[in-house]
Amino acid sequence: MTVITHHIPDHILAAYAAGNLPHAFAIVVASHVSLCDECRVALEAHQTVGGAVMEGADSVAVSNALKDNLFAQLDEPFTPQPVFERKGVYPGPVVEALKGKEPRWKKLGMGVRQDILAANDQGSVRLLYIPPGQAVPDHGHNGLELTLVLQGSFSDQTGRFGTGDVEVATEDLDHTPIADEGEPCICLAATDAPLRFNAWVPRLLQPIFRI
Amino acid sequence: MLMLELDISPTKQALPAAVKRKQKRVSEHKMEISQQTRWMLAVRDRRDKKAFSELFDFYAPRLKGFVNRSGVSSQQAEEIVQEVMLTIWRKAEMFDPHRAQVSAWIYQIARNRQIDMMRKENRPVPEELSIEQSDEPDVGQVVALEQETEKLRQALENLNEEQKTMIEKAYLGELTHQEISTQTGLPMGTVKSRIRLGLERLRHELKGLR
Numbered sequence: 001m002t003v004i005t006h007h008i009p010d011h012i013l014a015a016y017a018a019g020n021l022p023h024a025f026a027i028v029v030a031s032h033v034s035l036c037d038e039c040r041v042a043l044e045a046h047q048t049v050g051g052a053v054m055e056g057a058d059s060v061a062v063s064n065a066l067k068d069n070l071f072a073q074l075d076e077p078f079t080p081q082p083v084f085e086r087k088g089v090y091p092g093p094v095v096e097a098l099k100g101k102e103p104r105w106k107k108l109g110m111g112v113r114q115d116i117l118a119a120n121d122q123g124s125v126r127l128l129y130i131p132p133g134q135a136v137p138d139h140g141h142n143g144l145e146l147t148l149v150l151q152g153s154f155s156d157q158t159g160r161f162g163t164g165d166v167e168v169a170t171e172d173l174d175h176t177p178i179a180d181e182g183e184p185c186i187c188l189a190a191t192d193a194p195l196r197f198n199a200w201v202p203r204l205l206q207p208i209f210r211i
Numbered sequence: 212m213l214m215l216e217l218d219i220s221p222t223k224q225a226l227p228a229a230v231k232r233k234q235k236r237v238s239e240h241k242m243e244i245s246q247q248t249r250w251m252l253a254v255r256d257r258r259d260k261k262a263f264s265e266l267f268d269f270y271a272p273r274l275k276g277f278v279n280r281s282g283v284s285s286q287q288a289e290e291i292v293q294e295v296m297l298t299i300w301r302k303a304e305m306f307d308p309h310r311a312q313v314s315a316w317i318y319q320i321a322r323n324r325q326i327d328m329m330r331k332e333n334r335p336v337p338e339e340l341s342i343e344q345s346d347e348p349d350v351g352q353v354v355a356l357e358q359e360t361e362k363l364r365q366a367l368e369n370l371n372e373e374q375k376t377m378i379e380k381a382y383l384g385e386l387t388h389q390e391i392s393t394q395t396g397l398p399m400g401t402v403k404s405r406i407r408l409g410l411e412r413l414r415h416e417l418k419g420l421r
């Protein structure tokens with residue numbers, strides 16, 4: 001694996017630790033942390049701060065019934081939550097979003113494909129498949145966009161992004177990522193606004209195609 | 212914008228006498244693992260219900276106080292506390308005192324459970340590291356992490372009220388990532404020193420596994 005040089009910014013890690021990051025971004029953060037020791041440790045540092053804040057909170061008495069209920073459940077059998085393991089280039093959180101299945105690619109044209117993993121009013125997250133040398137057409141965005149490279153690499157105006165790297169794009173960046181030569185580039189991309197693929201789909205059609 | 216570089220080295224900062232005494236006390240008992248960690252290890256390794264009861268008595272009221280601040284009803288807060296404590300019992304084998312303080316571990320479980328319950332969706336979590344757990348913890352390592360956390364706690368205590376409130380809001384999940392980046396005085400210096408130390412520790416543990 002290539003050395004990861006583009007990481008999750010600290011304020012996004014903190015929001016993730018606190019549980020206040022939209023679902024689409026949380027999938028990207030959890031995926032990157034699965035691949036990156038440095039961000040895992042940074043996340044653990046935020047959890048430590050959170051723990052210190054929690055421990056310092058003013059105590060509020062809990063009811064006696066709570067403890068009785070709890071202890072009555074300790075020996076009860078339970079089903080552990082399923083654990084999703086890494087599958088090929090897809091980290092556990094992506095495999096979970098895929099429900100353990102292979103991606104169901106939809107053609108976007110020019111060999112580019114996508115699979116929308118989740119979308120709601122807070123944003124969307126998708127897998128993108130970009131053949132080598134192919135540009136993902138200029139797509140501005142209203143808010144934040146996180147793009148994690150899972151295979152291959154791409155380059156744009158801001159630099160080169162290899163496997164494990166995450167590009168953080170804000171609204172002022174109008175960039176054109178181009179997949180590098182070599183193997184096809186597979187990315188996990190999350191945004192909190194509908195993407196505008198200027199060159200491809202007329203803006204009016206966007207709600208239909210969910211692009 | 213209220214970015215803050217906290218310097219927690221005692222030589223540069225005039226600490227109140229009470230804090231100084233406390234620091235001394237900590238260093239005198241250098242090689243002693245905290246009570247909370249020992250309870251948690253007893254739960255993990257021996258399924259010790261008495262230790263779990265102690266853990267409950269210590270954390271449940273704090274947890275409820277913490278959860279209460281996020282504006283849920285008292286009944287919801289109790290539900291969350293019960294769920295979190297049950298998860299602690301059931302997932303105890305995941306607790307690794309070399310990498311997480313009990314409070315940090317519980318904090319994460321609490322945030323996950325609260326989100327799962329309020330939003331009815333499972334929060335995406337990173338893959339777990341598969342690190343072999345040894346029965347005997349490396350006391351030096353555990354204590355080093357605890358001391359680091361104690362320094363962090365003191366640093367948080369020394370913040371002014373406004374900063375304290377912002378940190379609290381951030382870690383209660385009341386600030387967006389934009390607000391965290393522009394408004395809060397996160398104790399970045401402290402966090403970063405923890406990051407460096409933690410990373411070294413992690414690399415050390417991962418050696419030979421990869």
Ligand SMILES: [Zn+2]
Nearest residue numbers: 007008036039
């Ligand atoms: Zn990283």
